[in-house]
Amino acid sequence: MTDTAEQGGEQSAQERLRERRAAAFLGAERVLARAGFRGTLRERLAWLQEAAPEVYDLDEPGDMYGNRIVEALEDRVAALLGTEAAAFFPTGTMAQQIALRCWAGRTGNPTVALHALAHPEVHERSALSEVAGLRPVRLTGEPRLPTAEEVRDFEEPFGTLMLELPLRDAGFVLPSWEELTEVVEAARERDAVVHFDGARLWESTVHFERPLDEIAGLADSVYVSFYKSLDGFGGAALAGPRTLVEEAKTWRHRYGGMIFQQFPTVLSALVGLERELPRLPQYVSHARVVAAALREGFAEAGVPWARVFPEEPHTHEFQVWLPYDPDVLAEAAVRQAEQTRTLLFGVPWDRGGPGLGITEVTVRADGLAWTADDVKAAVVDFVARVREVAGEAVETVEAIETVGK
Structure with a gap:
């Protein structure tokens, strides 16, 4: 053979x-877990039809290029995370590339410090460098988040520190609250901004014993997913200062993320926030x-x-x-x-x-x-x-x- x-x-x-x-x-x-995406199309549509009236007035007009129901979801996320604004994105990959390139423009440094097992390094085919023109550097490959010492003593400058919370490929691990605070402080000492890859940040409150807004408040910007924990159809949000979010929306258009109508995915995200988050x-x-x-x-x-x-x-x-x-x-x-x-x-x-x-x-x-x-x-x-x-x-x-x- x-x-x-x-x-x-x-x-x-x-x-x-x-x-x-x-x-x-x-x-x-x-x-142990029956995630919705494993169901049939009929089951998913029936679930949305049953749950959607709980979260939005279905007699309202549909969205067009990110308005109406999309804006309602963005406002809800910003309120939950305690940020000035939030923007809806079709994917987390797009949201994070845009967030990091916006920060690179503001800091003047395209270098992004992250973990060797971070999502952009393992699952995105080098998108940060190939598409966004950024330069990722690895702080550590150990099955834990980077320490304050590793951030403080890293041998070259970086404009942004990206932390994946929890770090999925290391076992969905989180640092202690004290460790996380120290890492953020170490980045600030180096005049770097801090971005949280919070795809699964929603469930970190138990470990940290802190509410979502306090956790998100440590970072300059945060990305969250609507399907990994909340069982939505897809989608993500980038939350942070209003000026950053408005700039990110411009890049969202350039990246092809201004989809004509997104109400099914947005409705499923609102249902997830209502039903799964608690x-x-x-x-x-x-x-x-x-x-x-x-x-x-x-x-x-x-x-x-x-x-x-x-x-x-x-x-x-x-x-x-x-x-x-x-x-x-x-x-x-x-x-x-x-x-x-x-x-x-x-x-x-x-x-x-x-x-x-x-x-x-x-x-x-x-x-x-x-x-x-x-x-x-x-x-x-x-x-x-x-x-x-x-x-x-x-x-x-x-x-x-x-x-x-």
Whole structure:
């Protein structure tokens, strides 16, 4: 078999697994999180039709190029975050590029200091440099936010410090409030402005024990997402001083973000602020119950090594690390859902190293029904299937080696 054929076969296997995972999710009776985007189009439209009258007068005219209902959402976000103004954007990538290039123009320095695992560095195909003409520099690659010392002692000037709160790819981690305050102060000492990548800032209030406006008030500007935690259709907002926001709107037009009508997405964002935002603290609290039960469950199941990170989640999302090949873990997770209608791990498993699989766990409304005993029972069942799949993989390898001889 050629390399190309092997790659095609592997791709097909991965595609089949994705299809099975999607079908298993739809058929599962028990999940820890049932995000709306996984539903059918009919379900999403029905949800919006049912919820929209709660948040906006549907007899009002629709929006055109960012007015009316879009402005209502912008005002709501500015009030929640305690900023002078906010601007709606179709994507967070666009919002942050524009925010950072606006700050670069004001500071005269295109260098942006950020974490090596920050979203622009990992998920945006070098957009800051390729599109916005900025120069990102990495303060650290450690699985935590940069420290005040790292900011203060960085070897070259930078105009903007960007902090992702929470830092998703490090395990949805947050610093302590004292650490965050010190980092911001260190940036100010260097005459740098501070921008928060707050895609998931909404759920940080529990960890910081501070309201949203106090958290956002530390930064010069803040970006927030409407779908990552609030279950909207998409969209983002940039909040900050009115002069910055007005300049950002000009760039929004230049970037192609002045969409003719956006009311479905904006309505879903307003629904998220009304329904999901107040529930996020409850999700965070229960995520800590789930995390503890997962640790206990893996120990009871005799897994030689397992890690939940952070040990006490900072938000309602966290990582799980297990000493098995991610392909084995993925197959076991799908089988559990197919055979028991319980989906414990619904997110793909990534390779963290040889024989190490890493996944993310999110706890939302559906997860609140799970007791600690429910979680532990599901873990024991999952581990049994992991061992089953691993055993099958060994038998397959042995059979191939026997044929080869």
